[in-house]
Amino acid sequence: MQALLSFDQAPPISVPLRFFLTAPLFAMLAGALLLWSGPDLFASRWTPEALALTHLITAGFMLQVMLGAMQQLLPVVAGANIARPRLIATLVHATITPGTLFLVAGFLTYQPWLFGCAVVFLGLGISIFVAATAFALHGVPANSPIILGLKLALAGLSVTVVFGLLLALALGWSFDLPLIQLANIHLGWGFVAWGCAALGAVGFVAVPMFQLTPDYPGWFGRSFAYSALGFVLLWTLAELAAWTMAASLLSVMVVLIAVVFALTTLRIQRRSKRVRPDPVQRFWQIAMFSALAACTLWLLARFSPLLEDWQGWPLLFGTLLLFGGFMSVIVGMLYKIVPFLVWLHLQHRGRGLLTAPNMKKVLAEVHISRQMVAHFTAFGLLVLASFWPQWFVYPAGLALMVANGWLLRNLLAAIQVYRGHLIKIEAVIASRQP
Amino acid sequence: MSQIEHGKKADKVIDARGLEPPEPFVLTMEALDTIGPDEKLLLILAREPHPLYRALQINGFAYQTERTPQGTIEILIWRNPPPP
Numbered sequence: 001m002q003a004l005l006s007f008d009q010a011p012p013i014s015v016p017l018r019f020f021l022t023a024p025l026f027a028m029l030a031g032a033l034l035l036w037s038g039p040d041l042f043a044s045r046w047t048p049e050a051l052a053l054t055h056l057i058t059a060g061f062m063l064q065v066m067l068g069a070m071q072q073l074l075p076v077v078a079g080a081n082i083a084r085p086r087l088i089a090t091l092v093h094a095t096i097t098p099g100t101l102f103l104v105a106g107f108l109t110y111q112p113w114l115f116g117c118a119v120v121f122l123g124l125g126i127s128i129f130v131a132a133t134a135f136a137l138h139g140v141p142a143n144s145p146i147i148l149g150l151k152l153a154l155a156g157l158s159v160t161v162v163f164g165l166l167l168a169l170a171l172g173w174s175f176d177l178p179l180i181q182l183a184n185i186h187l188g189w190g191f192v193a194w195g196c197a198a199l200g201a202v203g204f205v206a207v208p209m210f211q212l213t214p215d216y217p218g219w220f221g222r223s224f225a226y227s228a229l230g231f232v233l234l235w236t237l238a239e240l241a242a243w244t245m246a247a248s249l250l251s252v253m254v255v256l257i258a259v260v261f262a263l264t265t266l267r268i269q270r271r272s273k274r275v276r277p278d279p280v281q282r283f284w285q286i287a288m289f290s291a292l293a294a295c296t297l298w299l300l301a302r303f304s305p306l307l308e309d310w311q312g313w314p315l316l317f318g319t320l321l322l323f324g325g326f327m328s329v330i331v332g333m334l335y336k337i338v339p340f341l342v343w344l345h346l347q348h349r350g351r352g353l354l355t356a357p358n359m360k361k362v363l364a365e366v367h368i369s370r371q372m373v374a375h376f377t378a379f380g381l382l383v384l385a386s387f388w389p390q391w392f393v394y395p396a397g398l399a400l401m402v403a404n405g406w407l408l409r410n411l412l413a414a415i416q417v418y419r420g421h422l423i424k425i426e427a428v429i430a431s432r433q434p
Numbered sequence: 435m436s437q438i439e440h441g442k443k444a445d446k447v448i449d450a451r452g453l454e455p456p457e458p459f460v461l462t463m464e465a466l467d468t469i470g471p472d473e474k475l476l477l478i479l480a481r482e483p484h485p486l487y488r489a490l491q492i493n494g495f496a497y498q499t500e501r502t503p504q505g506t507i508e509i510l511i512w513r514n515p516p517p518p
Contacts, residue, residue, distance in 0.1 A: 273452045343456060
């Protein structure tokens with residue numbers, strides 16, 4: 001049967017796709033930045049190039065995909081329909097994209113006007129997104145872990161951005177603010193209260209569904225997002241109040257939140273019904289191991305003076321968390337979301353006259369596997385570059401560009417299938433008209 | 435209602451636990467193509483398929499959902515009688 005799907009809850013396919021297609025371009029720029037800056041980037045986490053690289057990945061790659069995915073997910077999982085989705089997507093995309101470029105240019109040049117533009121564009125884009133999604137979620141009861149998690153993650157995103165904008169203003173105009181402390185708070189909110197809470201919420205549904213694992217335990221769904229936000233909030237208050245001992249203890253708790261997510265995910269993945277893990281499962285597995293390695297490194301550096309003295313550890317930590325952890329999960333998710341969207345929209349557009357192609361034909365597994373090898377090669381080289389930058393920074397930059405060019409190519413191939421099938425549908429409809 | 439009781443009522447059974455979306459949806463819709471006006475299809479899943487419910491309503495099917503003590507979702511589906 002060419003069943004008609006309920007389409008009252010799905011935004012147009014162009015809404016999420018514009019974000020998904022922009023993300024790999026930012027990661028390619030990150031690769032180009034590595035080639036341009038060379039080993040100097042790895043001198044410290046505070047070099048202009050390291051800050052620019054971090055934001056090309058966090059604001060350029062991760063934020064784009066996560067905002068695109070949330071606009072797709074909210075109406076479907078929560079019934080929270082964003083009013084005028086195309087207009088909101090256009091406004092958000094058209095502001096955060098130049099906003100990120102201004103921010104990166106600001107880091108590389110320290111021109112105040114570039115930081116100013118970044119603050120205006122990113123502040124505006126995120127405000128529009130948060131306002132539109134909060135309005136859509138208003139009145140939707142948080143009766144499932146995914147809705148609760150996404151609501152709390154939105155709060156996490158808002159605080160992350162407020163601290164980020166404050167830091168950008170402080171850098172642009174040399175305000176007398178405790179920059180390192182504020183940067184750490186910005187990082188804690190971004191990674192845990194926004195990143196982990198959002199991934200936890202989406203993973204709670206997506207991992208069992210697509211990786212054929214048992215469900216996450218009930219306690220995880222009930223308490224993960226609250227714990228992520230709660231501990232980050234308490235830690236921030238302790239930091240700002242200069243309660244050193246409490247802040248130190250709470251920062252460990254914040255890191256343990258990420259450890260709990262990684263360990264719980266690995267535990268249910270071990271019980272997957274799949275005999276052989278598919279590439280997306282691999283993306284998630286390696287991401288979780290990498291996140292665990294990052295958290296272990298952080299805890300060791302916190303308590304071992306020997307490691308604390310090594311300038312390279314924050315860069316290794318960032319590489320493990322960003323490239324190995326978040327980026328791997330996000331690429332894996334794109335490989336499920338994009339073919340599914342193509343299938344869903346073609347099923348609808350086919351009007352019962354033409355079958356939508358099988359998801360495996362929209363994007364063949366072999367292409368995903370090959371890109372996965374490129375992605376993890378780039379990740380491995382980046383890890384090596386944080387130890388021996390003079391040897392590995394150029395291969396790492398090149399590999400990052402190749403891996404993300406490949407990702408873009410794969411996503412475009414899926415869209416090509418969509419376009420080709422639409423032409424067939426139009427031909428069938430035309431042939432039936434008298 | 436247990437799977438066996440449900441199964442007795444159904445003319446066709448699809449156990450879609452262990453299948454990745456949208457495979458359960460596709461299989462269900464293909465099976466519904468072949469069932470007669472008085473026949474019933476039993477779909478067994480690991481979780482509730484909200485998009486399927488809307489699709490069933492749109493396409494003129496009725497359904498009854500039961501959750502077993504083991505957490506499995508069983509959905510009995512049949513064709514709505516045509517309006518008089």
